Amino acid sequence: MSTATGTPPEALRTQMVERILAGQRLAPAVEAVLRHVERHRYVPDAPIADAYNEQAVITHTFPDGTHLSCASGPIIVAAMLDALHVEPGHNVLEIGAGTGYNAALLASLTGVAGQVTTLDVNADVTAAARRNLDDTGYSHVRVITRDGAEGAAEHGPYDRIIVTVGAWDISRTWWDQMVPGGRLVLPMRWRGTTRAVAFTKRDDHWESDWVFLCGFVPMLGQPGEHSATVDPDRLVTLHYDTDQPVDVDALQGVLDREKVEVWSDATVGGEEPFDRVWLRLTATDDRTVRIQADQKAVTSGFCTPAIAVRSPALIDGGSLAYLTTRRSDDQQGCWQLGAIGHGPDGEQLANRILDEIAVWDRDRSADPHLVAYPTGTTPPDDTTGKLITKPENRLYLAYDRQ
CATH class of the missing domain: 3.40.50.150 (Vaccinia Virus protein VP39)
Structure with missing residues (x-):
């Protein structure tokens, strides 16, 4: 054969x-x-x-x-x-x-x-x-x-x-x-x-x-995630967990509101990964979600996430910010990492993303330590890390073990 x-x-x-x-x-x-x-x-x-x-x-x-x-x-x-x-x-x-x-x-x-x-x-x-x-x-x-x-x-x-x-x-x-x-x-x-x-x-x-x-086909029977579009043409979708208090109505039309771009000093080569910025955000900020933009939105400049189909974003009330990139002026073949914010708190959220880019830039290979306590078990009082509550587990993420 x-x-x-x-x-x-x-x-x-x-x-x-x-x-x-x-x-x-x-x-x-x-x-x-x-x-x-x-x-x-x-x-x-x-x-x-x-x-x-x-x-x-x-x-x-x-x-x-x-x-x-x-x-x-x-x-x-x-x-x-x-x-x-x-x-x-x-x-x-x-x-x-x-x-x-x-x-x-x-x-x-x-x-x-x-x-x-x-x-x-x-x-x-x-x-x-x-x-x-x-x-x-x-x-x-x-x-x-x-x-x-x-x-x-x-x-x-x-x-x-x-x-x-x-x-x-x-x-x-x-x-x-x-x-x-x-x-x-x-x-x-x-x-x-x-x-x-x-x-x-x-x-x-x-x-x-x-x-x-990694990326995998989702397991059936675990409806823990929701999604909602935020523009009339349904070109941009936010994906978020059931424990996150997302105000979908307040976010409608957010991309048409005031816009701000902020840029970090961090750059990456064409094939260099930067997905751990997202990990950093999940371990520090409960407002972290996924943003997905249709190619029409990207081409028109309406919404330009770092990776169109999957990039991290922060949402708070009627404000939104997401990770983005642009070609570096100083380093040929490299891309500069930044954030774009919309809404009254868009600039604050964008700068919050820059904070985590800076932390990631100091140690680009670090991964969080995860601990999960099944339902029916009680975490010790001194348990540290960002808590994410799921129906069958209390998940803690931390970068520094105590």
Whole structure:
């Protein structure tokens, strides 16, 4: 079997792994299973070259065209798998069956003494995963059609749980079905951004030690986010969490109100990431949301976020400010970071964004430390960090451990 260009799958798989290793270290066992499992056989309808490129391969969609399931890009698959720390003999639960590829990787890591159970709420997804796993020699992997938030207590407790759909909250059942000291890796959504986070189960809380930028299809059944347009042409949308008191009516037409631009001294190269500015804002300011602008709004100059489809913004009453960029006059090929504000408090909000740009600029690689206390557990009085309240957890974010 080969691609149209004549490159065999084995060579494409080797190229995929080498590309991953160029950007991150992997445990030898994780590298070995990535070299072994034939990813193209889990997306049989896609060109073989696409199976090994750094891209998500969409496998199922809703009737309205939104994505229901996909094969995630190899870099995030490898990163989350490495952070999970799977060992031979482990009992592993996967939430989000996808194509079955990730379950095959897990089964290769757990070995004959281990167990892997994968869940998905959609019967078409589980049927395809079951078929792919059977066809590639992983018929021993359990595939169950079920809401992933329910877990699978009948096959637990689990040493490891991995979630491969965007989770707005951490299900209490995952806590109950995890062994003490067990490890959970999931794409966690808060304040409009998504980060893969690795948690360890402590006596009464989850504690993180790894955070990684990612994007995933949202998990069904966790309606923790709202969205609202703020202009008559519906070109600009704000996305915010249910615990945020957003006055949607007050924000209507905000982009037509007084405007101010403020600029920092920080610049980035063309491919240099600056997403941790957003992380800084989520850990310090409850007013942080996501702004999304249609290309028409960007082209006309009506709304120009740093990244049109996903950038951080601050909102307060009828005022708004968002992160933006412009070409640097002093450094060729670089972009200067700034903020644009609208409304009576727009300048104050824009300067607040500049404050966090300055902090980020002093340590561009720092990630927050996350602690989550499940419902029914009581955080100590001296717990520090920005509190984000979710139905099943109290999530704290802090950059300096106390």
